[in-house]
Amino acid sequence: MSIQSHRAVYRILDASINRAGEGLRTMEEYARFVLDDSTMTSSLKTLRHGLTTALSILDRESLLAARDTADDVGTNIQVETEYHRSNAVSVIQAAASRTQQSLRVIEEYSKLIDTSVSSAVERVRYRAYTVCADLEQQLRRSDRLTRLAASQLYVLIDAGTDDQDFATKVTELSKAGVDILQLRDSAQSDRVLLERAKIGVLIANQNDTLFIVNDRPDIAAASGADGVHVGQDEMPADAARAIIGTDRLIGVSTHSIAQVHDAIGEGADYIGCGPVFPSRTKLFDEFVGTEFLSEVHDAKKQRALPAFAIGGIEADNVAQVTATGFHRIAVTGAIDRADDRVTAARDLRNRLQAN
Numbered sequence: 001m002s003i004q005s006h007r008a009v010y011r012i013l014d015a016s017i018n019r020a021g022e023g024l025r026t027m028e029e030y031a032r033f034v035l036d037d038s039t040m041t042s043s044l045k046t047l048r049h050g051l052t053t054a055l056s057i058l059d060r061e062s063l064l065a066a067r068d069t070a071d072d073v074g075t076n077i078q079v080e081t082e083y084h085r086s087n088a089v090s091v092i093q094a095a096a097s098r099t100q101q102s103l104r105v106i107e108e109y110s111k112l113i114d115t116s117v118s119s120a121v122e123r124v125r126y127r128a129y130t131v132c133a134d135l136e137q138q139l140r141r142s143d144r145l146t147r148l149a150a151s152q153l154y155v156l157i158d159a160g161t162d163d164q165d166f167a168t169k170v171t172e173l174s175k176a177g178v179d180i181l182q183l184r185d186s187a188q189s190d191r192v193l194l195e196r197a198k199i200g201v202l203i204a205n206q207n208d209t210l211f212i213v214n215d216r217p218d219i220a221a222a223s224g225a226d227g228v229h230v231g232q233d234e235m236p237a238d239a240a241r242a243i244i245g246t247d248r249l250i251g252v253s254t255h256s257i258a259q260v261h262d263a264i265g266e267g268a269d270y271i272g273c274g275p276v277f278p279s280r281t282k283l284f285d286e287f288v289g290t291e292f293l294s295e296v297h298d299a300k301k302q303r304a305l306p307a308f309a310i311g312g313i314e315a316d317n318v319a320q321v322t323a324t325g326f327h328r329i330a331v332t333g334a335i336d337r338a339d340d341r342v343t344a345a346r347d348l349r350n351r352l353q354a355n
């Protein structure tokens with residue numbers, strides 16, 4: 001290999017080695033200082049040191065001698081999106097992508113120098129794929145749990161008359177400040193339910209609204225929803241978890257303290273508590289009333305699991321719910337049967353925040 005080619009290869013390797021190390025460090029700092037996750041921090045630190053070991057036989061002087069940042073034409077090429085990061089997940093996604101790409105470049109060009117370096121870097125690259133995927137899943141879960149913890153108004157909606165009608169409903173309610181929307185419509189075919197869920201996910205995500213699918217973990221996973229809500233007649237939370245994965249949310253309906261404890265034990269991320277009052281949406285023979293809410297509120301003091309009161313809740317009786325200590329409600333009719341669902345949503349939200 002000519003001197004010029006040798007220098008060019010080392011210049012590529014030097015830039016890629018720096019880029020890979022910076023990407024790994026970007027991810028490691030988040031795992032360490034934000035997630036406080038020692039296992040993930042250790043995995044990323046081990047990756048970083050593994051890469052250093054894999055590269056240790058490369059000549060350091062040749063790498064540094066080949067560096068010419070001042071004349072690097074790439075430093076003057078800016079792409080608009082490279083400065084846009086909407087949240088931590090996108091920062092980590094960019095770091096993971098940069099790391100994986102750089103490892104591949106190092107692996108390919110080191111074949112021109114020493115194939116033992118290339119095969120060692122290949123092993124680091126495969127480990128990096130797994131660690132980056134685990135970190136991104138953990139991030140998505142962390143982001144959803146943070147948004148869930150801040151949620152107060154949860155609205156259950158049906159599939160509407162067609163895609164446009166449903167899209168309008170999701171858009172209006174998301175922009176009206178509804179924190180969580182749940183698609184609940186057992187009358188629809190799987191195909192319609194999946195299409196509506198995909199529409200809901202797209203719009204809700206654009207408005208920082210969580211989107212949940214009722215009853216169906218398979219539809220929730222296939223549509224990219226933020227989670228699924230299951231009742232006492234659907235599969236338990238731990239079975240649903242096997243379908244939707246660790247990064248999505250699972251809600252469980254509860255009608256007794258025993259069911260609350262079961263839901264927590266099965267890994268629920270939040271619970272629905274009701275029916276509190278008679279509902280015009282779903283018929284019940286008996287109601288747990290506000291007494292159950294007080295019981296849950298007292299029992300929950302040990303654990304900050306978000307709990308949403310549900311069943312016949314509307315503007316006229318929401319104060320009875322907040323009097324129990326509950327400040328999260330799930331409603332259908334109060335919104336769906338209102339003359340103006342946006343005004344009704346804003347009013348309920350104001351009442352929850354006022355107490």
Ligand SMILES: Cc1ncc(COP(=O)(O)OP(=O)(O)O)c(N)n1
Pocket residue numbers: 154156182184214215229230231232233234251252253271272273282308310330
């Ligand atoms: C937030 C929330 N809480 C309770 C329910 C009721 O779920 P379930 O008991 O499974 O009854 P259906 O909604 O499936 O008829 C819910 N959907 N959401």
Ligand SMILES: Cc1ncsc1CCOP(=O)(O)O
Pocket residue numbers: 274275278279280281282310311312313330331332333334
């Ligand atoms: C699905 C469900 N589960 C308990 S009450 C209820 C219906 C909630 O609708 P509404 O708020 O109109 O009573």
Ligand SMILES: [Mg+2]
Pocket residue numbers: 214215229230231232234
């Ligand atoms: Mg159900």
